[in-house]
Amino acid sequence: MERQTEETIEAELTGLREQYRDLGIFGLERIIAQRAAEEKHLASIYLLIDKRGVPIAGNLPAWPTDVETVSNRFRFSLDLPGSSGPRRFLGRSVELDQGFLLVARDIEDKLRTQTLLVNAIALGSGLMLVFGVIGGFVMSRWMLTRIESINRATGQIMAGDLGRRIAVDGSGDEFDELATNLNAMLERIERLLAGMREVTDNIAHDLRTPLTRLRSRLEVALMKDIDPSRTRQLLEETASDAEGLIATFNALMNIARAEAGEQRASWELVDLGELVQDIFDLYEPLAEERDIGLALENAAGITVAGNRQMLAQALANLTDNAIKYTPEGGHVTLAAAQTREQARRIARITVSDDGPGIPPEMRQKALERFVRLEPERHTPGNGLGLSLVSAVAKLHDARLELADNEPGLRVSLVFERPVETAPPGA
Ligand SMILES: Nc1ncnc2c1ncn2[C@@H]1O[C@H](COP(=O)(O)OP(=O)(O)OP(=O)(O)O)[C@@H](O)[C@H]1O
Numbered sequence: 001m002e003r004q005t006e007e008t009i010e011a012e013l014t015g016l017r018e019q020y021r022d023l024g025i026f027g028l029e030r031i032i033a034q035r036a037a038e039e040k041h042l043a044s045i046y047l048l049i050d051k052r053g054v055p056i057a058g059n060l061p062a063w064p065t066d067v068e069t070v071s072n073r074f075r076f077s078l079d080l081p082g083s084s085g086p087r088r089f090l091g092r093s094v095e096l097d098q099g100f101l102l103v104a105r106d107i108e109d110k111l112r113t114q115t116l117l118v119n120a121i122a123l124g125s126g127l128m129l130v131f132g133v134i135g136g137f138v139m140s141r142w143m144l145t146r147i148e149s150i151n152r153a154t155g156q157i158m159a160g161d162l163g164r165r166i167a168v169d170g171s172g173d174e175f176d177e178l179a180t181n182l183n184a185m186l187e188r189i190e191r192l193l194a195g196m197r198e199v200t201d202n203i204a205h206d207l208r209t210p211l212t213r214l215r216s217r218l219e220v221a222l223m224k225d226i227d228p229s230r231t232r233q234l235l236e237e238t239a240s241d242a243e244g245l246i247a248t249f250n251a252l253m254n255i256a257r258a259e260a261g262e263q264r265a266s267w268e269l270v271d272l273g274e275l276v277q278d279i280f281d282l283y284e285p286l287a288e289e290r291d292i293g294l295a296l297e298n299a300a301g302i303t304v305a306g307n308r309q310m311l312a313q314a315l316a317n318l319t320d321n322a323i324k325y326t327p328e329g330g331h332v333t334l335a336a337a338q339t340r341e342q343a344r345r346i347a348r349i350t351v352s353d354d355g356p357g358i359p360p361e362m363r364q365k366a367l368e369r370f371v372r373l374e375p376e377r378h379t380p381g382n383g384l385g386l387s388l389v390s391a392v393a394k395l396h397d398a399r400l401e402l403a404d405n406e407p408g409l410r411v412s413l414v415f416e417r418p419v420e421t422a423p424p425g426a
Pocket residue numbers: 317321322325326353355356357358366367371372373374376380381382383384385386387409
């Protein structure tokens with residue numbers, strides 16, 4: 001703004017100098033007098049003096065004193081009538097042949113604005129600094145407190161308090177999200193640990209009986225005066241016990257493998273129709289032997305992504321159960337079908353029988369490891385068949401449904417996302 005004022009003064013001076021050159025000192029005197037008369041509020045100051053310092057024309061009685069010169073412009077203050085306090089001016093002068101000419105502008109308002117601005121900026125920066133420091137301090141204290149509480153909780157968890165959880169304050173911020181995620185992780189770890197503990201307990205419990213039996217049989221066989229044919233029978237029974245143990249271990253391993261989900265990398269496209277056909281062929285002789293009518297309902301071209309061997313094992317377990325628990329003369333149906341459910345294509349494999357079925361309140365329980373429902377205690381088995389089916393279903397994101405077949409049991413594996421394949425004959 002000051003430079004702008006300077007430029008207008010410079011331009012005015014140049015103009016006046018030209019007038020002086022053209023019209024002489026009297027012409028200039030007239031122009032100055034005229035301009036000075038127009039300046040009622042003395043916003044601009046004009047003064048023409050002669051070489052002796054006597055004023056010739058202008059709105060200032062005398063050349064200002066107390067002039068502060070910076071290069072060729074200068075500043076001075078004047079006490080003007082009607083204004084409160086002195087007002088500051090910025091001016092320039094030129095030397096003429098017959099005197100000196102001064103042109104100045106009132107820059108008091110501009111200077112006041114400048115002071116105001118400087119003060120405001122200084123105050124603003126100061127406040128900003130103070131609030132910034134306070135804010136930063138509060139913020140870091142708050143963050144450290146939150147981290148500290150997470151640290152404390154994890155410390156206690158590591159010290160063995162596995163049921164402890166990190167506090168969530170419900171604000172939904174990043175710390176809350178972190179706490180929620182950590183809690184979810186802990187939840188999962190705890191559940192896995194509980195599952196592992198359950199398995200070990202089950203193994204310890206369910207294998208102790210056959211192992212004890214095996215040992216007592218061997219002890220009897222080792223007794224001195226025992227009939228050799230009896231020994232042979234005992235050894236045969238022992239061998240079959242050992243076989244049962246191996247089968248149990250294999251089933252457990254399969255369940256563990258399905259639950260770990262490690263097979264996903266080696267997944268392939270499995271044709272459910274083919275799978276059901278294979279299991280049908282495999283179990284037909286057994287069904288015939290037990291006088292059970294085994295039927296097949298098969299739709300072609302239903303494909304899902306999965307582990308073929310595991311799916312086959314699951315289907316075999318279901319078929320084995322159906323044949324095992326259905327009384328002679330019963331019926332078992334294996335089916336692969338493609339249906340729609342809420343406008344979505346789903347695939348399902350179903351094993352249904354007309355045996356005793358499982359009462360609704362026992363269905364969840366029957367899926368657990370080593371669980372055999374009471375009436376079946378006399379049939380061979382160790383209660384792992386449905387556990388494997390359940391684990392395989394989970395691995396394949398499939399739904400396992402146990403329903404009443406009126407009479408009997410109907411078990412379905414429902415795949416929500418079958419693989420789109422070309423319809424047969426397309
Ligand atoms: N089709 C069925 N009809 C009636 N009850 C069944 C049927 N399938 C399973 N169950 C009941 O559910 C229980 C659990 O079945 P699961 O297949 O897990 O074990 P299991 O058949 O006893 O032994 P495993 O399959 O390990 O040889 C069975 O003991 C039986 O009581």
